[in-house]
Amino acid sequence: MVTETDAAASAALDRAAAAFEGGRIQMGIDELSVALRGFTDAGDVRRSAVACARLGLAFEAFVGNRAAARVWFGRADRLLRDVPDCLEQGWVAIAGLGCDVDDPSELRARAGLALDRARRFGDVDLEAKALADGGLACVQAGEVADGMLMLDEAIALWCGPAGDRDAASMGVCSFFTACYYSAEFDRASHWVDDLRRVGLIGAAPGSQIFLRSHCSAVQATALIELGRWGEAESLLTSSLAEFEGCMPIPSWHPAIALADLRIRQGLLADAEALLVGKDAHMQALLPLARLHLARGDVALALATASRGLRMVGSDRLRGVELLALVAEGELAASRVEAARDACDQLMERAHGLDVPRLRAKACRAQALVLAASGDLAEAIRTMEIALDAVRVGLPVLRVELFVGLVGLHEQAGNRAAATVEAARATSVLAGLDVALPASERALLERFARTTRPTGTTASLTREGAVWSVSCEGVRSRLPATKGLRYLAELVRAPGVERHVLDLVDVVEGVVIDGPDRHRLGDAGELLDAVARRDYRRRIEQLRTEIEDALDHGADARAEALQQECDELVGHLAAAFGLAGRSRTASSAAERARLNVTRSVRTAVARIGADLPAAGSVLDRRIRTGLYCAFEPAAEDQVRWIVHS
Incomplete structure (x- = not known):
């Protein structure tokens, strides 16, 4: 017989699901708390455990608080420890996102228990989720073929008799994660149309847009590996905008994929802004x-x-x-x-x-x-x-390996072999939309240049406390100002955009043995390069201490550490104008923009005073602002190089 208390708790559970689907995270957590109190008051241990497990999922997937999530997952497990075998044990075992269970041996064990309960009690929705999580665990353990067959079976069930949308969205997430790590991009594409047909992928808020963004991240990763970086960037930025336009929480999968692309492009501050808090x-x-x-x-x-x-x-x-x-x-x-x-x-x-x-x-x-x-x-x-392992496909990785061979042959003194490998790398690069790091580009130029550049070469050379600037026999020695150092960083990597915070980190950053705790916690928007490094190191230290505390069952300590970590993440995010805060005049990025622009333009003017023709090229081709770059053109009569 269903009591009034049971009915009220069940209704709260339904309201929680609707709230999460609409991106109303705190409302969902509040309704789950109401449901838990109701089931507890009614003495319904099994459904209390399910409510606890869903609270764990909410804190892990939506809030990013692993400490709180572990507490709720642990409580759910304890409630069912002495209960006879039941379906709820299966649902609690795989209540979280499979991709958030770090160790595949743990995920495999939990999925195995859930699969047993699903088949014994005839729950096809639980069976599909268990197959998906178990398949992901197999893939991560290196059993790729077996794991992918399990994942295919799970997807087939969701395109057929399985109808639990929440379980399906989490299981499809496991599928995309497995495809991402194993580079099974074609398999992911094979199922996309069917997943759209049954309404699991779409533009609606909630699970549809979440899976759509995850799918976009996998597709973009394939494009990145294929050297189609412009297409990947367009797909990821549009996915980010689409997700954040209909959900009140930050994007997840496309943000991480875009951060990976930004690192490859050399846009390190952009990458950090995308990864802060994740x-x-x-x-x-x-x-x-x-x-x-x-x-x-x-x-x-x-x-x-x-x-x-x-x-x-x-x-x-x-x-x-x-x-x-x-x-x-x-x-x-x-x-x-x-x-x-x-x-x-x-x-x-x-x-x-x-x-x-x-x-x-x-x-x-x-x-x-x-x-x-x-x-x-x-x-x-x-x-x-x-x-030999990547003879077919993956051209970006092939270029990386060719460049590695060029470097090894150069070290061995075999210039002829280095020239051959450089030519192979250059041939592959010709069909790609990628940006090589400056050091790799310089290595290929040493061996693969087919024509000498026309015009004159001007050079910037660091000589202790001064910089030597020379062109056409005219040589000038200038003090080693910050502006010249910023300028050299830009000129040594033509065509590469640099965020001003990256330039400041390179030029003004100080290597620190450990964080100065007296500087943390109150710097707010005024974070400079040293303070940002302090924050990064302290946050990493806190993450490790949180894992230690959780492993030893010290839940209260883990929660306290998590709170400190969240505060520091908030300060670091503010330095990039994140978390809903604009880049005001006092922000680190804005102050860096003003200082770098002024310093670089002063340095260019000093060079132009002594070497007018060479300086005029810098004046035209150096772009300053929040993003800075040296963008030379083919028609320039002066070619600039930097000697470290």
Whole structure:
């Protein structure tokens, strides 16, 4: 018999679902709390557990508070621990998003329990969700073929008899995540039309737009790998705008994919703005670690990657990428033995893995470690093995490997072989819409230039406390001002946009052994380059401490640490004009724009006074503002270069 209390609690549960579907997160949490109190008062342990599990999902997926989510998931598990086998145990086991369960061994165990309950009690909706999460776990563990078959079966059920929209949206998210990490882009495209037909993907607020944005992120990732960066950028920016235009919460999957593209483009401040506040979740950790490494903050990159490795446990796919980054970071810090250890772990995870992209990345990392160890012949052979793994498709990765070969041949003194590989890289690049880092572009130019540039060459050369500027036999020595250093950063990477905060970080950043706690918490919008680095390091430290506290059952400490972390994330977001705050005159970005513009224009004027023709090119081609760039044109009679 259904009591009045049960009916009221059930109605609150329905209202919560409707609130979340419309993006009204706090209302949804409030209604779940009402439902939980009602089921508890009625003595309904099973439905109380379901309400707890849904609160865990809300805090994890919508609020980003892993500490609170763990508390609610743990309570749901405890409520059902001594209950006879029932369907609710299955739903609680896989209540969260499969892609938010970091360790695939845990996800596999939970999905296995849910699948057992689903088939014993005849619940096709639970069966489909269990198949999706179990398939994702298999893929992450390296069993790609078996995992994808399970995911295909789950999608088929949602396109047929399974009708639970909430479970379907979470399961399809697991499917897209598996396609993303295993580079099964064609498989994702195969199911998109069917998912649209049954209304799981669309433009409506809630699960439809969420899955549509996730699908766009996977499609854009494929475009990035294919070297169609302009198309990928257009798709991701429109997906972001579409999502945030109908949902009152920040976009997730397209924001992370766009951040990855921005890192590749060298737009590091843009990437950080997209990732701020998302670093509690595994999907954002790899691009975040790449961002720190691109900035030269090796210690922070390694700390972020190490946290990721701890979170993913036995995950082979994400483990390979994280360990490759660790090896690269250790090499950047000249710790060859540590890089070799990371590479040994990497090759162990990659052994037998049927994902060509990851096999190639593993071999590339091994080649770099071999080169650093002095075994250039074996390094070259290993880099060639990496190229063999991606003979078809993935042209951006092929260019990266070709460039690696050019560098190895140059180190070995084999100019002829370097020239051949540079020509191959240049040939592939000709059909791509990508931007190479300045160092890689310079390496190819040393070996693949077919025609000498016409006109005159002007150069900027750092000589201790001064800069030497020369052109056509005229040489001028200028003091090493910030403006000249900003200018040199732009000229050494022609065509690459740089956010002013990136320039400030490079020129004014100070390497710090640890955060100065006295500077944190009250800097607000006035964050300078040093303070932003303090914040990044303290946030990473807090993330690790939160994981430690949760692992040891110290829930209260985890909550306190989470609160401090959220406050710091808010301050860091404000520096980029995020979280609904505009870039006011006092913001870090605006102050940097004014200072960098003034300094660069002063430096250009000083150069123009001594070298009028060369200076006039800089005056026309240097673009300043929030984004700065040096944009030379083919008709320029003076070609600028920088000697470090």
